[in-house]
Amino acid sequence: MKFSKTVMTGLVMLIGVNAFAQKKADKFEKLQIEMFPKAKEGYKQVYIQLPIAKNENDLKVEFFVGAEKMLDCNKQFLMGNVKSQDLQGWGYNYYDVESNGEVGSTLMACPDKKMTKKFVYIQPEIVRYNSKLPLVFYVPKDLEVRYRILRPDSSMKKAVQK
Numbered sequence: 001m002k003f004s005k006t007v008m009t010g011l012v013m014l015i016g017v018n019a020f021a022q023k024k025a026d027k028f029e030k031l032q033i034e035m036f037p038k039a040k041e042g043y044k045q046v047y048i049q050l051p052i053a054k055n056e057n058d059l060k061v062e063f064f065v066g067a068e069k070m071l072d073c074n075k076q077f078l079m080g081n082v083k084s085q086d087l088q089g090w091g092y093n094y095y096d097v098e099s100n101g102e103v104g105s106t107l108m109a110c111p112d113k114k115m116t117k118k119f120v121y122i123q124p125e126i127v128r129y130n131s132k133l134p135l136v137f138y139v140p141k142d143l144e145v146r147y148r149i150l151r152p153d154s155s156m157k158k159a160v161q162k
Helices: 002-025
Strands: 043-048 060-071 076-078 081-087 092-098 103-105 116-121 125-128 135-140 144-150
Touching: 043 144, 060 076, 060 103, 060 135, 135 144
Parallel strands: 076 116, 092 135
Antiparallel strands: 043 135, 060 116, 060 125, 060 144, 076 103, 081 092
């Protein structure tokens, strides 16, 4: 009797976990990137698929194209640029990244000469949130794309008049 009760409890939990996992999977639109061009030599295609969200018009996505490097105490940035390209005939866009991996830096003297691993990136960009379309990037093979979702403050604030 105890054994069957334990088995039954286990089955109920398994069904619940499976339902939760299925519900989690349903939060994304069906991914379609076949229409985007293949990556050229020395580049890779990467994409961001955003989950379906309430009030997507209130959200933004900030993306960073860069690489982890050993850096000193100076402020560094990755030299390069990101160009938005139109996917002809589809009305979608994608991003072409041009960078040779060189890092620009301030020129402060670092007394301890300590090097730390940091993610250094090209000037980040902010784009609108749209879970229906992936953000597609063509980046040099040694770079990566990271992102964060920007959400509005819950309350509106008033500017101060002078």
